[in-house]
Every structure is written in structure tokens, then in C-alpha cells.
Amino acid sequence: MEEENLISKKELLKITDISYGQLYRWKxxxxxxxxxxxxxSSFTGQETFFPRNEILDRVEKIKNFKEDISLDELASIFSPNLSTVYLEENDVLKQNIVSQTAINLYKAAxxxxxxxxxxxLLFMSIVDRFIKSGKASxxxxxxxxxxxxxxxxxFDGRYxxxxxIRKFGVGLCFLMLIPNEIYIESEAVLVLKVNAGECVEELKSKINL
Incomplete structure (x- = not known):
């Protein structure tokens, strides 16, 4: 994840006006x-960062909801059992969850x-990002x-x-743990990097999870 898409724990606590204890209780x-x-790693040792948009949105929702329902009820909302999700192809298309192109690629295999x-659905939504970018064939x-x-x-749920990447017209795809830095040889080109965690959250919102 790019540096500008991260927020430090110190900055998060200051912006959202929550305590260290609240943060780790919610965890x-x-x-x-x-x-x-x-x-x-930082100049002071090791520091904790979060995906900026996701954590700020989540903290705002917790603060808005926690007076009305219990933390356990909130947990069931924010951490649904994804293994039970199953949608028919027609419903996927009607809800505009992924494109017909991504479905066709999946169904070919x-x-x-x-x-x-x-x-x-997650895999197809990630493929969608690559294809819709216009950078991937x-x-x-x-x-x-x-x-x-x-x-x-x-990766067992980790971000x-x-x-x-592409070299001499030949594509190579791989997965990398976050945070990461990529250095590639001069003859290779970085085509696109997609954050799987962001795709998970986007997909959950589309399915209303």
C-alpha cells in the first residue's frame, strides 16, 4: 500500500479523538x-499504520452506532461470515457487482x-480492476x-x-504482503498494482455486508 494511503496510529487517535484503549478494545x-x-519500521523503532480511508470510515461508523447497539452486534455487522455468501450469476449482473467480461473469464475456466x-466474486472484482484500467489485456x-x-x-486474510508487471510483452502476476516496496529491472514495466483489501471492502459494500 502506498505511503499516502496509510495513517499512523498517533495521527488516527488525534483525528478521531479516540483513546488507545478504545482502539484495541475494538480490535x-x-x-x-x-x-x-x-x-x-520508523526512525523511532516500529510504528503501527492503518489503511487510511478504511480505518477512518470504520471508526466513524463505530462511533455513530455504538450508542444504539452493542459492540458484539456491531462485530457481526462489520465481520460477517463471508463463507455463506453465494449469488447467482443473474443477481451478480443485476446488482452490478462484477462485469460480464470478468464473469466470462471465470466461466471459461x-x-x-x-x-x-x-x-x-472477489477474484473477479480484482480482475475487473485490471481490465477496466485499460492497462491489462x-x-x-x-x-x-x-x-x-x-x-x-x-495469505489467510492478510492484506x-x-x-x-510486463517484460518484452509477457505478463507476470504475483501477490505481495502489505506493506511492500517494489523494485523491478529497467526492462520490465509495472502495469498495475491492486490492493486486495480495498477490493474486499468494496465488494462487501456492494453486497450490503
Whole structure:
């Protein structure tokens, strides 16, 4: 995740006017995902950062809701059981969750699929970002999809970036833990980097989770 998309814990507490204790209580209650606590080295040692937009939005919602419902009830709202999500193809298209192009790419490899679970929708939404950017071809979209299907499970819910580079016209896709820095040889080009965590939150909002 790029530096400007992060906010330090100190800045977060100051902006939102919450305490250290509140923040970590909400973490224990699963109101704030573990993967949002990003450790980075600094001149003072190690500092905690968060994805800026996601954490500011989450804290605002918690503060608005917590007077009306319990923290446990909030946790069920913010951390739904994603494994139970399943949508038929028609519903996916009607709700504009992912494009027909992304669905077609997925179905080319999974011909029997007429409905999709959350992670399948997530993979297609990430592919959508690459294709809609205008920077990645359909073949590279297939490469992104294949990479996600084979490797995303290894990250066990932790934030990662999906990275596509190209050298001499040949695409290479890989996943990287966040935070990260990418250095590539001069003959290779960074096509696009997509934050999977942002895609998860966007997808959950589209499905009203």
C-alpha cells in the first residue's frame, strides 16, 4: 500500500479523538480487522499504520452506532461470515457487482459455474480492476485470475497487493504482503498494482455486508 494511503496510529487517535484503549478494545471485539494493523519500521523503532480511508470510515461508523447497539452486534455487522455468501450469476449482473467480461473469464475456466461464492466474486472484482484500467489485456486478466486462485489462500486474510508487471510483452502476476516496496529491472514495466483489501471492502459494500 502506498505511503499516502496509510495513517499512523498517533495521527488516527488525534483525528478521531479516540483513546488507545478504545482502539484495541475494538480490535479484540473484531470491529477492526487484525490485518489493518500494519507494522512498519520508523526512525523511532516500529510504528503501527492503518489503511487510511478504511480505518477512518470504520471508526466513524463505530462511533455513530455504538450508542444504539452493542459492540458484539456491531462485530457481526462489520465481520460477517463471508463463507455463506453465494449469488447467482443473474443477481451478480443485476446488482452490478462484477462485469460480464470478468464473469466470462471465470466461466471459461469453470464451465459449470452459474453462481459464485465470496472469494470467487472477489477474484473477479480484482480482475475487473485490471481490465477496466485499460492497462491489462484479457489474457493478462486470465493470468491475474489464475494467480489469485492458486495463491490467495496462502495469505489467510492478510492484506496483499496483486501486482502485474510486463517484460518484452509477457505478463507476470504475483501477490505481495502489505506493506511492500517494489523494485523491478529497467526492462520490465509495472502495469498495475491492486490492493486486495480495498477490493474486499468494496465488494462487501456492494453486497450490503
Amino acid at each position: 479484540r471485539k473484531n470491529l477492526i480487522p487484525e490485518e489493518w494493523f500494519i507494522k512498519k 469453470h464451465k459449470e459455474s452459474n453462481g459464485f461464492y465470496f472469494n470467487e 484479457l489474457e493478462e486478466g486470465k493470468l491475474v485470475l489464475d494467480t489469485l486462485e492458486k495463491n490467495y489462500k496462502n 496483499c497487493d496483486v501486482v502485474l
